[in-house]
Amino acid sequence: MSETGSPTSRRQLLARTGAAGIGIAFTGALSELFTGTAAAQNLGHRGYGPLVPDPDGLLDLPRGFRYTVLSREGDRLRSGEGPVPSNHDGMAAFAGRRGRVHLVRNHENRATGRVPVPVIDGLTYDPEGKGGCTALTLDQRGRVLSERVAIAGTAVNCAGGPTPWGTWLTCEETEDRAGTNGYAKDHGYIFEVDGADPRRTGAVPLTAMGRFQHEAIAVDPKRGVVYETEDAFDRPFGLFYRFLPEKPLGGTGSLRAGGRLQAMRVPDVPDLSSIQETGAHFDRVEWVDVPDPLAAETAIRFQDFGPKGITHAQKLEGCYWGGRSVYFVSSFARSSDGSAGDHYGQIWRYDPDRRRLTLVIVFGPDTDIQLPGESPDNICLAPSGGLMVCEDGGGAQHVYGVTRHGEVYALARNRQNRGTDDDPDWGEFAGVTFSPDGRTMYVNVYDPGTTFAVTGPWHR
Template identity: 35%
Template sequence: MTTDQPVERRTILKTVAAASMAGPFAGLVAAPEASAATNPRTVPLSPVADARDGVVRLHVPEGFRYRSFHDTTSPVFLTDGTALPGRHDGMGSFPGPDGTVVLVRNHEINNPVAAAFGTGTPYDSRAGGGTTTIQVTTRGEVVRSFTSLNGTMMNCSGGEMPWGSWITCEETINGPDVGPDFTNTSNIPLTKPHGFIFEVPASAFQGTGQSSRTPIRSAGRFAHEAVSYDPHSGYLYLTEDDFGFASGFYRYKPPSDPMVVGRLEDGGTLEMLKVVGAWNAHLEGAQARNATYRTEWVPIADPAPSFPYTTGVTAPTSNNTALTYVARQGWAQGAAYFSRLEGQVARSGVVYFTSTQGGGPPEAGNENPAGYGRGFGQVWAYHAASGKLRCVFQSQGRMQLDLPDNITTSPRGTLVVCEDNSDNNYVRGLSKNGKLWDIALNPTNDEFAGSTFSPDGKTLFVNIQASAGRTFAIWGPWHKIGV
């Protein structure tokens, strides 16, 4: 990659959508500083050396620095002796003792393995995913680290809960009762069904920062991506990332208020979003400027299916059948079609989520094995109190915004969007006026994931999601670039 590529990309950046934020969406995202808001393309990035070892790994704005840690290009061992797996993905940030930060980080590992990583009794002894918990300073210096959940699969994203937990999501429905997935690898060695969400309490100390390894089954068995919780409505919102089929947007009502009981309980109800007056609305297709919809919710009667199988024998239920089992219950009641719903975050009664391949020509039905959705990405906002859904940004091409994935918000309210494309992945800022600008560039072409700000808002933690993953702490004058 040449050093002038980021400049070229900013030169052709265009502003689209979200020019007006009236009604329940007023003030969704805080406006950046005047200099950045006037022309956000004037936030240049430059190669900067990693404070860990002096190697240039990121391009960042003037005045910013960063440090990487838990770089699995070489073996890394956690404080508890765990050999750290790679595939760093979604991540949450919580206050730690003495001004430190507690990060709970996913590891998106698929397919059966010889043995689950880490300490503690795993949910499934043959599944290689899970979470690790890391106590760090705001400059990315590791204090302690340990396994907090193991024996799960494809832990993609999740969500920070206001009662002090991370909810991690399995982006798969693999299990001994389901046939091989897209990798064509047998699921026979697995001991448990997958496709659930799990709660991981946030703590810097191993004894109190452990997941129970018990899935929240009533929140659905499907290709979960991310969750967020709106304390005003009392719902947990969930995105689905189903590559070859339409994806759904869901909400889960737990049986008890987690803000009171301090945890997310199983046994609640699951629903899927439907557009009022539109049967199976094709929201994966290109949207009109500021498209806004009234919505309702349809019930999912059987959210956690088990399929027949014989131990040691390939299950008769195909992966595709199992993968769409929950969604088809919603589709039969008119639920909306989206393309690959991924990152999600809730702020001030609004749930933001990305549609990674949304915004292109609409699909003919609810299936496209080559990838459901032919656009470059959308950002949606759901206003929980009014039930209104709005497309707040839609990319016009890969040189503008290419396949948005994980998202978070800064303390000032700016959306921070991670890209997941094949080259020149950026972390981008998105203002309420639909303005995009660059925050960081990864010149290795691996995707950014797990963006989350420290509780004091001064450090952005973000992962590189690759087989040899790493985590970054990035700090600098955020106000000068409108974040």
């Protein structure tokens, strides 16, 4: 999750960059992101209309949309295994039998997690880890049939991503070793989770995919290559990786068989934040073998990648596959933190066929509802052709929709105030995803952990 600054610090940054008073424009080659229908192309600048205040104070939506609360932290898991864990984060939806939907949901609990994932025999990696995943099964009418632990004993499960074979790769956003924060085992791995049958995948770290502060993944369905983002909190910042499995496209057994982990090098670009103009592209992207994927002595981003170095970026977060390319998000960059440049969020596109990297979207601050909020985090493509973005910044928190023409609208606003009337504080959104039939959007509020199902006139 992002560690964003206060509204005051953002205004100071605008002043320093000369942008105060004029705002930061949202720009980008959005047409290459979407392959939507004519209905999606005709969405107006107001999207589905203004948000209607929710009398129950949970979630504001446009008129005609409604939500159902599927799960809240502290409630009892239907399996009887314990309470619903806290810190709801990345999530994906998978098709089940007889029209059912399996939701797999991350819980980004650290060593002091408020409501930890219950320790379950056969599904627990490290009994001292408080994070993990839970799995919900919904019937054809969207009613919750079951809710249970899918993996436990992991740590800081932030995001991840779905695989083409119907499993979820959950990512640990930590580099803590055994003995740190009370952990009994090393952390910083990816684990595979089967939402329909968690015991089939168990709790086995995919060590060849690297040990670092993982954020999200995306799988190339043609080649089986897995792309990975790293959300490192200090300099040098994270890297963008690809994993080449020894046995691609085979599910659990293939990923456990090992492979090669490589990091992206953009020649003469040591820091992606130095690139500010959308449409900027690089045609000589290189991939360099990681010297020590397990980071036995040195964190990967500190390792020696040769005289040409490697390319870093601050706050690498969301990652997804669309069309023939992988897209990844840099949530923000601050020169005051050590980045080469300042921005409020970028989306990059890498085309493996052309080996081309392109900056396609730059985000603006959350000072105007017509601009995407700062610090984009989890992100997904909507079935109708649009882009859904979870905001993780200061102030009010939204799920924004972006049309293929770059028009931005608010789709949802979190109304759960964790602060006071005088000093309000709203939790971020995370884990936005759609049902396999495209009729329901599922999304989490991180804190207090809440999972929503949103239905409405998406065709409009």
